[in-house]
Amino acid sequence: MNxxxxxxxxxxxxxxxxxxxxxxxxxxxxxxxLYFVVFGAAIGSRISEVDGVSYGAFIVPGLxxxxxxxxxxxxxSFGIYFPRFTGTIYEILSAPVSFLExxxxxxxxxxxxxxxxxxxxxxxxxxxxxxxxxxxxWMIVFFVLTSVTFALLGFIIGIWADNFEKxxxxxxxxxxPLAFLGGSFYSITMLPEIWQKVTLLNPVxxxxxxxxxxxxxxxxxxxxxxxxMTMLFLLASILVIHRIFKTGYKLKP
Amino acid sequence: xxxxxxxxxxxxxxxxxxxxxKSVSLDIKEGEVFALLGPNGAGKTTLISTICGLVRPTSGTxxxxxxxxxxxxxxxxxxxxxxxxxxxxxxxxxxxxxxQFTRGLFGLPANPALIESILKDLTLWDKRDNQIMSLSGxxxxxLLVAKALAHExxxxxxxxxxxxxxxxxxxxMWRLVDKLKExxxxxxxxxxxxxxxxxxADRVGVINKGEIILVEEKAELMRKLxxxxxxxxxxxxxxxIPDNLSGFDLVLCAEGKTLTYTYDTxxxxxxxxxxxxxxxxxxxxxxxxxxTQSSLEDIFVDLVKxxx
Numbered sequence: 001m002n003x004x005x006x007x008x009x010x011x012x013x014x015x016x017x018x019x020x021x022x023x024x025x026x027x028x029x030x031x032x033x034l035y036f037v038v039f040g041a042a043i044g045s046r047i048s049e050v051d052g053v054s055y056g057a058f059i060v061p062g063l064x065x066x067x068x069x070x071x072x073x074x075x076x077s078f079g080i081y082f083p084r085f086t087g088t089i090y091e092i093l094s095a096p097v098s099f100l101e102x103x104x105x106x107x108x109x110x111x112x113x114x115x116x117x118x119x120x121x122x123x124x125x126x127x128x129x130x131x132x133x134x135x136x137x138w139m140i141v142f143f144v145l146t147s148v149t150f151a152l153l154g155f156i157i158g159i160w161a162d163n164f165e166k167x168x169x170x171x172x173x174x175x176x177p178l179a180f181l182g183g184s185f186y187s188i189t190m191l192p193e194i195w196q197k198v199t200l201l202n203p204v205x206x207x208x209x210x211x212x213x214x215x216x217x218x219x220x221x222x223x224x225x226x227x228x229m230t231m232l233f234l235l236a237s238i239l240v241i242h243r244i245f246k247t248g249y250k251l252k253p
Numbered sequence: 254x255x256x257x258x259x260x261x262x263x264x265x266x267x268x269x270x271x272x273x274x275k276s277v278s279l280d281i282k283e284g285e286v287f288a289l290l291g292p293n294g295a296g297k298t299t300l301i302s303t304i305c306g307l308v309r310p311t312s313g314t315x316x317x318x319x320x321x322x323x324x325x326x327x328x329x330x331x332x333x334x335x336x337x338x339x340x341x342x343x344x345x346x347x348x349x350x351x352x353q354f355t356r357g358l359f360g361l362p363a364n365p366a367l368i369e370s371i372l373k374d375l376t377l378w379d380k381r382d383n384q385i386m387s388l389s390g391x392x393x394x395x396l397l398v399a400k401a402l403a404h405e406x407x408x409x410x411x412x413x414x415x416x417x418x419x420x421x422x423x424x425x426m427w428r429l430v431d432k433l434k435e436x437x438x439x440x441x442x443x444x445x446x447x448x449x450x451x452x453x454a455d456r457v458g459v460i461n462k463g464e465i466i467l468v469e470e471k472a473e474l475m476r477k478l479x480x481x482x483x484x485x486x487x488x489x490x491x492x493x494i495p496d497n498l499s500g501f502d503l504v505l506c507a508e509g510k511t512l513t514y515t516y517d518t519x520x521x522x523x524x525x526x527x528x529x530x531x532x533x534x535x536x537x538x539x540x541x542x543x544x545t546q547s548s549l550e551d552i553f554v555d556l557v558k559x560x561x
């Protein structure tokens with residue numbers, strides 16, 4: 001294992017966050033605060049409670065999940081795409097670094113950054129609504145699994161994309177709708193019956209449901225199913241990355 | 254000298270079906286400066302990229318310092334520093350960080366003293382805190398060299414190190430190559446500039462259309478293929494070469510104002526004396542003469558043309 005290389009790439013990526021502090025940390029906090037103002041205060045005052053939890057508190061796990069997913073995705077996809085775009089990827093590909101090490105470093109850095117944002121949002125939310133975390137261990141499990149899984153997915157997108165448009169395509173046109181429709185802001189039991197069934201095809205539902213359960217003990221689907229689907233998603237991402245490195249797809253002609 | 258890089262029957266066919274390398278075999282000796290010449294698209298960069306691990310070979314083997322470049326890629330790549338042809342740089346990174354980053358990639362602990370001396374050698378130390386995008390083209394080129402040297406490689410690949418750089422930087426590069434060679438670093442450079450190969454290389458390889466068509470000691474190559482030309486500038490215009498001179502390899506040019514005699518410097522008799530005697534017999538007078546040696550460039554052009 002080339003630990004120096006992992007460390008180098010990891011801190012290189014983290015240094016980018018430091019340079020773009022406004023964009024990386026401040027903007028997600030601002031947008032979360034806006035969500036609280038709009039959904040929590042303005043609309044939430046008309047929806048008193050969801051499953052016995054005040055609406056403002058109910059959306060906190062969903063908001064954190066939404067940030068974890070989009071941040072992991074954009075950090076990881078940009079992290080690997082940018083050196084491909086500038087051409088500096090040659091250094092990594094010609095260094096004595098294995099693909100596993102490259103993945104650990106890039107995905108680790110992206111997941112760390114999104115986790116930081118997640119923690120900041122949790123702290124911010126604490127100022128707006130009373131929070132309780134019934135199952136802290138499970139909360140951390142879902143928190144970590146989600147940031148890692150979406151960082152892996154972002155890594156795949158960053159390798160697949162040939163231009164900035166493609167880079168934005170998956171996050172904006174697929175993941176954001178799935179996250180919004182996956183119950184970030186509502187319980188799927190609030191939907192008409194037919195849509196409840198359709199919603200179950202959305203993988204994000206399982207992540208949010210499990211995460212919310214760890215806060216309030218309320219879930220749309222069972223914990224086992226949530227965990228199972230999350231692991232399945234993680235495994236699928238790992239398999240795709242394994243395949244990419246096996247074939248040299250878009251990295252080594 | 255033993256060979257530090259050994260390439261055997263290497264082929265590379267890209268997914269598009271283009272075969273960039275056709276069964277290339279090549280040995281690079283430890284400590285030499287090897288110049289790889291070839292026209293655009295000949296396979297120079299593909300060959301280098303395959304050895305460095307940027308391109309996956311279709312078949313064949315590569316060993317670097319006795320290590321298989323694929324099975325023992327860590328040991329093999331540890332020995333190699335690569336300065337690519339394009340100048341890919343991370344625009345927002347500070348100079349010093351990016352050089353330290355490269356050293357880290359090669360699994361080595363930080364060594365500030367070494368990095369400082371490399372940057373000073375390449376006159377980049379004053380720029381160490383600048384963002385890369387603020388550097389000039391020549392500085393970026395030097396920065397890429399600094400990065401390639403950050404892990405103290407035993408082999409340095411310079412892919413067209415002087416393409417599009419000014420004369421001063423080109424001479425700086427040459428001096429750098431000399432210095433590295435003294436330290437025992439093996440250097441492989443690709444170039445369009447024959448002058449460069451002539452100046453620096455110990456051995457020359459010519460690649461064309463994915464095949465190595467020649468590998469030779471530079472001096473030997475110049476000797477073997479070296480022809481000399483004797484140019485005689487005539488006092489009076491000649492309409493044709495007189496019959497008594499037909500035995501000589503003469504060409505009348507410049508509208509009959511010059512006679513060019515081509516001869517082999519290696520043969521026992523160059524025929525110059527008898528030519529001059531014959532000229533005087535034919536009463537042809539000349540007011541100037543000059544001799545020129547064919548350069549590596551002529552040799553190269555001949556070779557590539559000969560293959561077509």
